[in-house]
Amino acid sequence: xxxxxxxxDITFLIVDDFAEFRTSLTNMLISLGANQIDTAVNAEKxxxxxxxxxxxxxxxxxxxxxxxxxGQQLLEELNFRETLRKDTIFxxxxxxxxxxxxxxxxxxxxxxxxxxxxxxxSLKTRLDKIYEKKQFLMPVxxxxxxxxxxxxxxxxxxxxxxxxxxxxxxxxIKGDCLLRLGQFKSAAQLxxxxxxxxxxxxxxxxxxxxxxxxxxxxxxxxxxxxxxxTNQYVVNAFDLQAECLLAIGETEQAxxxxxxxxKVSSKSLSRxxxxxxxxxxxxxxxxxxxxxxxxxxxxxxxLNSTEDDILKLLNVIAISFTEINSxxxxxxxxxxxxxYKQYKQSFKHDxxxxxxxxxxxxxxxxIQSQEDELINRLSSISAxxxxxxxxxxxxxxxxxxxxxxxxxxxINAPTLAEFCTKHQLISRQTDPIHANHLYRNSLEYIDxxxxxxxxxxxxxASHFSPKNMNIALILMTTLIKxxxxxxxxxxxxxxxxxxxxxxKNIDPADQRFTLYRANLKLxxxxxxxxxxxxxxxxxxxxx
Amino acid sequence: MDKTTQIDFASVLASSVHDMKNxxxxxxxxxxxxSEQAKALNADSELAKLHYEASRLNTNLLQxxxxxxxxxxxxxxxxxxxxxxxxxxxxxxxxxxxxDSRKIQVEIDIEPDLTWYLDLDLISNLLNDVFINAMRYTxxxxxIQAALNKNQLVVTVEDDGSGYTENMLKQTELNMHEINLxxxxxGLGLFFAKLIARxxxxxxxxxxxxxxxxxxxxxxxxILTLP
Numbered sequence: 001x002x003x004x005x006x007x008x009d010i011t012f013l014i015v016d017d018f019a020e021f022r023t024s025l026t027n028m029l030i031s032l033g034a035n036q037i038d039t040a041v042n043a044e045k046x047x048x049x050x051x052x053x054x055x056x057x058x059x060x061x062x063x064x065x066x067x068x069x070x071g072q073q074l075l076e077e078l079n080f081r082e083t084l085r086k087d088t089i090f091x092x093x094x095x096x097x098x099x100x101x102x103x104x105x106x107x108x109x110x111x112x113x114x115x116x117x118x119x120x121x122s123l124k125t126r127l128d129k130i131y132e133k134k135q136f137l138m139p140v141x142x143x144x145x146x147x148x149x150x151x152x153x154x155x156x157x158x159x160x161x162x163x164x165x166x167x168x169x170x171x172x173i174k175g176d177c178l179l180r181l182g183q184f185k186s187a188a189q190l191x192x193x194x195x196x197x198x199x200x201x202x203x204x205x206x207x208x209x210x211x212x213x214x215x216x217x218x219x220x221x222x223x224x225x226x227x228x229x230t231n232q233y234v235v236n237a238f239d240l241q242a243e244c245l246l247a248i249g250e251t252e253q254a255x256x257x258x259x260x261x262x263k264v265s266s267k268s269l270s271r272x273x274x275x276x277x278x279x280x281x282x283x284x285x286x287x288x289x290x291x292x293x294x295x296x297x298x299x300x301x302x303l304n305s306t307e308d309d310i311l312k313l314l315n316v317i318a319i320s321f322t323e324i325n326s327x328x329x330x331x332x333x334x335x336x337x338x339x340y341k342q343y344k345q346s347f348k349h350d351x352x353x354x355x356x357x358x359x360x361x362x363x364x365x366x367i368q369s370q371e372d373e374l375i376n377r378l379s380s381i382s383a384x385x386x387x388x389x390x391x392x393x394x395x396x397x398x399x400x401x402x403x404x405x406x407x408x409x410x411i412n413a414p415t416l417a418e419f420c421t422k423h424q425l426i427s428r429q430t431d432p433i434h435a436n437h438l439y440r441n442s443l444e445y446i447d448x449x450x451x452x453x454x455x456x457x458x459x460x461a462s463h464f465s466p467k468n469m470n471i472a473l474i475l476m477t478t479l480i481k482x483x484x485x486x487x488x489x490x491x492x493x494x495x496x497x498x499x500x501x502x503x504k505n506i507d508p509a510d511q512r513f514t515l516y517r518a519n520l521k522l523x524x525x526x527x528x529x530x531x532x533x534x535x536x537x538x539x540x541x542x543x
Numbered sequence: 544m545d546k547t548t549q550i551d552f553a554s555v556l557a558s559s560v561h562d563m564k565n566x567x568x569x570x571x572x573x574x575x576x577x578s579e580q581a582k583a584l585n586a587d588s589e590l591a592k593l594h595y596e597a598s599r600l601n602t603n604l605l606q607x608x609x610x611x612x613x614x615x616x617x618x619x620x621x622x623x624x625x626x627x628x629x630x631x632x633x634x635x636x637x638x639x640x641x642x643d644s645r646k647i648q649v650e651i652d653i654e655p656d657l658t659w660y661l662d663l664d665l666i667s668n669l670l671n672d673v674f675i676n677a678m679r680y681t682x683x684x685x686x687i688q689a690a691l692n693k694n695q696l697v698v699t700v701e702d703d704g705s706g707y708t709e710n711m712l713k714q715t716e717l718n719m720h721e722i723n724l725x726x727x728x729x730g731l732g733l734f735f736a737k738l739i740a741r742x743x744x745x746x747x748x749x750x751x752x753x754x755x756x757x758x759x760x761x762x763x764x765x766i767l768t769l770p
Contacts, residue, residue, distance in 0.1 A: 018565070024572050063561070095561035096605060098619045098664045115664065117568035117601055119575050122636045129629065165656060168624050198660050198745070200623055231619045 006131065007034040013055035014039045015046040015074065016093070017065040025059060028120045032127070042068035043077065051083055057127070059114070062094040072104035073267060079108045080508045086144040089130050102234045103265045105509030106205055107176065136166055140173055149177040149514070175206045179511035182477065184213030185447075201227065205237060209511065213470060215440040217244040235264045239271055239507075246278070247468050249432040255282045262291070269298045270507040273309065280312070285320035292316060307353065308394055310343050314360035315401055321367045336364055352392045355384060359398040366409050375412060382415035391423065393501055399423070435465030442474070451482050459495065462502075472502035473512055473519075480522045496523060553615055560608045567601050578640055591644030595675070598638065602672045606735045609665065613738055620742050622660050627689045627696065628653045630667055634674050641678055652688040659696040661769055665739045672732050673700045673765045680704035684760055695748065696769040699758070706756035706763045715754040736767070745770040 012034055016022050022039045029037055038055065040046035042064050050058070062071040069077060071092050078084035090110040094100050097113040112130050114123065134141070140159060143152035156170040156177075171194060178187035191207035194200065208223035224241035227234050238261035245254035258275040266272065276291035292313035299306050317336045321329055340361055347353040358381055365374040385391075402409055403420050410417040438461035445454035458475040465471055476499035479492055489495075503516050571594060578590040612618040628651070635642070635649055642649060677685045681702035689698045714722055714733055719741075722734045733752070740750030748770035758764035 020569055021565075024569060027576075028572070095564040096557075096608070096664060098621055098662065099557075101621050102619065113663075115667075116564045117571045117597070119571060119637060119639075121639060122633055125633060125636055168658075198624070200660070201621060202623075231621060232617070233619045 005033050007032050007127070010034060010036065010057055011053055011055040012037045013046065013049060013053075013058045013060075015041075015043070015058065015060040015064065015071070017041055017061070017063070017068065021061065028123055031120060032124050043070075043074040044068065046074055047077060047081075047083075050078065054083075054085055055088065057089040057091070059091050059093060060110075062092055062100050070267075071110075072100065072108075075110060076105055076108050076509060086141040087134060087138060089127075089134055091126070091130070099233050102201070102231060102236075104236075105507070106202065106234075106236050107509045107511065133166060133169070136163065137169065137173075140170070144173070144177075147514075149180050153177045172202055172206075175203070176511060179206065179209055179213070180514040182213065182474070182512075182515045184210045188214065199226075201231075201234065205234075205240075208237075208240065212240065212244060212247075213512075214443065215436050215470065217248050217436065220244050232260075233264055235261050235268075235271075236509075238264070239268075239274070242274065242278070243469070247432055247436060247465070247470070249430075251278060252282055254278055255284065266294065267298070268507070269295060270505060272298060273505060276309075276316075277312070280316050280319075285316055285323060288316045289313065289320060308397070310339070311356055311360060311394060311398060314339055314343075314357070315363060318360060318363040318367055319405065321364075333368075340364070351384070352388070352395050355381060356392075356395045356398045359395075359402060362409060363402065363406060366406060374409070378409070378413040378416060382413060382419065385416070385419055393497070396423065429464075430466070431464040432468065435461040435463075435468060435471060438464070439468075439471050439474070442478075446474070446478065451478050452487070454478055455482060455489070462495075462498065466498065467502055469503055469506060469512065472499040473515060475499055476503070476519050477515065480519055480526065483526055484522065553612060553617055556608055556611055560604050563604055564601065567597055567604075571597050571601075575640065587640075588644045591641045595638075595641045595678070598641075598671070599675055602668060602675065603731075605664075605668050606672070606731065609668075610731075610735060610738065613742075618742065620662050620665070622662055622743070624658050624660055625663055626655070627657045627659055627698070628655050630663070630670065631687050631689065634667065634671050637671065638674060638678060645678070645683070647678060647681060647683050647685060649685045649687065652686070652690075654690070657689060657691070659691075659769060660745070661696075661743060662739075665742070666767075666769075669736050669739045669767070670698065670700065673736070673767075676732070677702040677704075677763065677765075681762060686758075686760055692768075694770075696767075698767045698769075700765045701758045701760045702762040703760040704762040706761075707754050712754055712756070715752070740767060740769070743769045 007029070012029055014022055014025050014029075014037065016025065016039075022041075026037050026039065038049050038053065040049055046058075046060070049055075060071045060074060064070055064074070071094075075084070075090055075092070084090070089112075091112050091114050092100065092110040093114045093116065095116050097115055101109075101113060111134070112126060114126055118126075137159070140152050140155040143149075143155055153174050156174040160167055160170045171190065175187055175190045175194075178184075178190060188207060188210035191203045191210060194203035195207055204223055204227050208220040208227075211217070211220040211223070221241055221244045224237045224244070227237040228241070238257050242254040242257045242261070245251070245257060255275075255278045258271070258278060261271055262275050272291050272294045276288050276295055279285070279288035279291060292309055295309045296306055296313065299309070314336065317332055317339070321332060324332065340357065344354065344357055347357065358377060362374055362377050362381070365371075365377065399416075399420050410420065438457045442454040442457035442461065445451070445457065455475075455478050458471065458478055461471045462468070462475050476496055479489060479496055479499075482489055483492055500520075503512075506513050506516055574590050574594045574597065578587050578594070581587045581590055609618060631651055631653055635651075641647075674685070674687075677700055681704045684703040686701045687699070688701075689696065691697070711733075714730065719734060719737050722730050722737075733754075736752045740752045743750035750770060751766075751768040753766040753768070755764040755766065756762070
């Protein structure tokens, strides 16, 4: 197609909160030959329009006003919902792009940044270049649309052989696919070869992520430090560095790093949640309260589940009573009762969640020294707990919390204490360094395809570091692989449930999310297989 | 100032600069549209001047913001690989109106597949400033060349004007803190160029800026070297 009428049949979506810019940009596009142009005033409207039409080119302003998500968040949201087609051209319009380029998820970058001011001619030059690049990459993008990452790698290899001009883009896509497939060794090799020539932001982060996957956290930390030394706005590097520090048991340092990260950008739900949790674990209770509130605020109008966050917020408010003066206590008391009553009302039909909320209330009663009411509550909770056939994970976590932080409460409630012992809800001794040692050994067995030996090590590793996402992810993957082969692993479903618990809040921008989600799909298949098996054996028995 | 009235000046500056850039963006686009209609009325040279001044305002604003961030150690550097020809062509496209109106010829000598590692925002802005300067002082020719030399990128912008003044040439010899920043834009522009060049580092080498007279067209010669 000639350049002149290239844009005639292309659908455009302009996203800008300024009417003047929408008009100006629309006129520019019309003069370039475009005639299918939609406009949106905010992110919400843009998502709605894109879901209907899947426009081929999106021109989106970074700033969309106070009430809307910003351009980067819109791009991420479209990715999370898996509605953004990989062949759609997404151009971010910015006033300056140096900071905007790096504060969002590195995995979800727009195809290009158009810096204001620009003219019709410079817009056309830019559009032509990106259009040609996307056309060249089309075979790879088609595979990415199908989420066939192995085939996408094959197509990238083919393109790299035929034409060197988009070599960097092909390498970047290939590295990303390798991380998504959990092939950390190959990914590390690829990124290392790029870094040897010239260390770039994407190849440095990619290399560090591959090191994380291999359990080499110290090495990964060195790379993240290298990145943030030259650019303190690469907030994703701080997040990952904190995860590495946690994985080697350096909780206080992880807290300090995340503190820097939330200062640069406080728009990420997973970052706020992580910071709130670490603040709690390191005894920074008032910071923790503040950031759990932010989590609840950020997850409004999203599909994110906040059941755990609500309980944690209540617990941390209750715990922070112990360290503040009486005037602040009054304020906190009101705050606690406000949240407690509000959620008690919203979840009144959910027996297990109501119980979980009441456990937080017991902590409150204990701290307020309202002993009589506490004892009444506890016996009522115990009675209701005993009538449950199974216990949901957040409820277990609540009991675990009491057993760890307020064992004295359990002394006055022997039935409850017995329940906790019976369900092994006693705090475990963690040892992240040993866990990581076991994890690295397990990877060697996986390389040799000795999955049973790997599994043994991974189960112990997860026991010593239950919150480590890499361990949970590889444990889950190995378990599923063995189950799929028809091996009967004792407690497999319980183990998988624990992994899901560790991984459920993983940032969708993280490549590991892909493997996690693929695993979830396989679990559903497994459950169906098992059901059929039971069904068949049932039939055989009756025969 | 007590704590409650203290402001984060970097963010305030950034947000006002962003807002001013919005105005400038619309201004430049309006001028562009008008100039198409104005050709018949012979008013396009006036509009070209407007366009030129608006571009200069934009460059100044970005430099101010970058310098402030650098002073506060908050200047972010994003090095990635870019096609150098794209950058040069974009600068020419942005200034096309003024070039046409003053009938300035621009010649480019850059291989299409030449790529190098740099911060696109900062380097584009630096080169745009140099180019605007060349447009102002040239008779009618500008020459842009880029190539690799000893594994470093060397970009040269030359014109056929009367060259840099003695004073300007002397200033390039100075250390950054000795440059006179109160003598109008020349000092600030040079300071900015040096700062941006210096922030590009690789293999223990640092980016350099050099000003000369003579060269291929006999006028001023701006040389940027990036490791």
